[in-house]
Amino acid sequence: MxxxxxxxxxxxxxxxxxxxxxxxxxxxxxxxxxxxxxxxxxxxxxxxxxxxxxxxxxxxxxxxxxxxxxxxxxxxxxxxxxxxxxxxxxxxxxxxxxxxxxxxxxxxxxxxxxxxxxxxxxxxxxxxxxxxxxxxxxxxxxxxxxxxxxxxxxxxxxxxxxxxxxxxxxxxxxxxxxxxxxxxxxxxxxxxxxxxxxxxxxxxxxxxxDWPGAFLTAVGMGLSVLGLQQASSWGWGSALTWLCIAGGLAVLALLVVVELRSRDPLITMQIFADRAFSVDNAVLFFAMMAFVPVFFFASVYAQVALDYSPDEAGIYLLLFFAGFGPASQVGGRMLDRRGARTPMLVGTALGAVGFALWAGKITDLSLNAQWPYIVLSGAGIGFLLTPASTDAVNRAIGRSYGEVTGITQTVRNYSASVSLAVLGTVLLHTTADRVQQTLEQHGLPAAQARTTAERIAQGITGHGGGSGTPGGVDSTLLGQIRADFAEANQRVFYGMAAALAVAFVCALRHPGTRVTEATEPAEAQEATAATAATEPAGPVEPPPAAAP
The missing domain is CATH 1.20.1250.20 (MFS general substrate transporter like domains)
Incomplete structure (x- = not known):
């Protein structure tokens, strides 16, 4: 068609x-x-x-x-x-x-x-x-x-x-x-x-x-993401969970074969032969394992472990953007002047260190102990996000910017789904184990302690429709359960640090080549030529605020 x-x-x-x-x-x-x-x-x-x-x-x-x-x-x-x-x-x-x-x-x-x-x-x-x-x-x-x-x-x-x-x-x-x-x-x-x-x-x-390619992409991504999303409800031991994940991945493998043979593919697979493009997407994949899930995990942590209101939890997250915002501007300028490799290396390194230090202090239950590392974590993501995304789009074949943006956003979305599913499971089970130990120490029989611990863990981690607050808990145990939840989050944040460390290793593989006006496709140069003569060459002026 x-x-x-x-x-x-x-x-x-x-x-x-x-x-x-x-x-x-x-x-x-x-x-x-x-x-x-x-x-x-x-x-x-x-x-x-x-x-x-x-x-x-x-x-x-x-x-x-x-x-x-x-x-x-x-x-x-x-x-x-x-x-x-x-x-x-x-x-x-x-x-x-x-x-x-x-x-x-x-x-x-x-x-x-x-x-x-x-x-x-x-x-x-x-x-x-x-x-x-x-x-x-x-x-x-x-x-x-x-x-x-x-x-x-x-x-x-x-x-x-x-x-x-x-x-x-x-x-x-x-x-x-x-x-x-x-x-x-x-x-x-x-x-x-x-x-x-x-x-x-x-x-x-x-x-x-390419409607066949579009169909295979929708089915493959939809099935695998569905399996990841429902793993917490169905269980990782459920045949249905793995049927969705494995079936989705099989469909995506078929998609690659179909696209390589298509005259007008939905996704031009040849672009992955560009090492810089592949590295950009690998960095985005592992970095998004930290960037997207941090909003969920940090918000729930703030409300449960720190006993913050939802509004206060939002302010807690804004500390992350105190580092992210300025670093994203610096990273963008570094990209324009030096290419993507340097800001990606700086960002992944800062992010890995920041999340690791944040994880080390997360059990202190004190914002004063955490805020420098929250800001550092945000700065790391800020440094790498724009260079990785922009460098990938700059390498579009012809001027297929929309196609390449679709690829990078699919990579980011899929990475977030994987991370939320895996780290969410880690958080759920670690919380249940910690709470069970606490309940047993207070005289509850092992079987009853396990059942109660699982109920509490599902409630405070947001699984099974939980509200994110420890309900129905004796006030004498509340403080210890908050500490248990903080310890469980420590593993999650160390996991985010590890993902950024892998992103750093990937960034080392970037060839360091830059896309310039001379190397950009001729069609893309023509697309910007109409505005080049009428717009000033100075820095980008901030647009009106984008929040309602």
Missing amino acids: WVVASADESRPSAAPTSRNLALAGMLFAVSMTFIDQTIVSIAAPSIIGELGLSSSGMQWVVNSYLLSLAAFFALGGRLADILGHRRMALVGTVVFVVSSALCGAVPSGGAAQTWLVVFRAVQGLGAALMFPAALAVVVEVFPVDRRGRALALFFGVSGALTALGPILGGWLTSWTWRAIFWVNVPVAVIAVVLTLMARIRNTPRPEPV
Whole structure:
């Protein structure tokens, strides 16, 4: 099947593109997707209480969004190249915000769970269509020598919004939990207005869509991520868990064979022959094992071990971004001047040391003992994220920025799913073991201690619909259980440090070559030429704030 766009859209527009407005528009668009990754979890108890959902049903409300993201990122990136980056950014924004508004309008009654699961999945589809296109717009309108700084701002601001989810969610839920979905409407309106004002050129490439490849990608990613997500509920010993994971991986292996033989593949496998591109994605894979899960684990740790409120836990996470934000700007400038290898090595090394030191102090139950290492951990991720992501996109074949962005985002999403599943299991079982020892020390028989410990562990780790707070626990044991949970988290944070150490080893394999204006594909040079003569060559100006 061919997707054809009108030929006149590929011509330069009469008015020049405003780079800063384009960056601001894309930031507003993607801000919704980042906030939505954490904001729904905060409102979960209110949603369950009003709509009468089961704990497993609420888990599907959260997971359906992430499953849809994983399944459709690659297709979204390819469609962005075929139909044009601006067009797909707008389409994805509209799909996302309409489904978000419908989530907020869910009726009470028996259909509530199905309604929420379906439209959360459509939200994920909208995000998968929007994000690769939005990132491709930024890449396309900024020349190579300014791209690192622009994307540092893009990733810095949008990444920080993830930490705002718990704070914003707590504030909105105090009014009504439906507002966590409705807040996306004004943000989307601003994104669309800024995008239209920026006069971004739409540059379609009429090519066939590889629907077999899209189907295999969706099935393979969907099945394997589903198995990872449900491992905590089904159990790692469940045949269904491994059927999903192994079946998904088998489908993805088949995808590679099909794509290598396809004339117009969804994913151009030949790009992995570029060692720098492969290293960039390997660094992202292992780094995201720390970056994405840290929001969940640190938030629950703060609420349970430190006895913080959700709002205070959000502020705890902001310490991470006190290091992440400035380091992302420095990393972007290092990329522009020296290439990706140096900032990736610096970032992975700082991150590994920071997470290891953070883990060492996490049992102190004192923010004063932890905050320098939280900031250091954030700085490490900040240094590496923009260079790894931007260098990978810069190496796109032709100007298939959307396709390559889809690949890198799929890698990041899959890595996060693996890490959350594995580290979540470690946290659950270690917490149960520690609590069991505590209960036995206080005279409880071993069998009863184990049953009680497992119930408590499921509750405070968020498994099985837990609230994240130790309920039904004798006050004399509460302090010791908080300490037990902190000890369990220590293993998790050491695991994150180990993942970043592996990312450092991967970064050593980067050849150190840079993509410059002279080496970038001719088509990509033409795409930025229309704005180069009309935009100042100075530093990227910060766009309007991207948070609602």
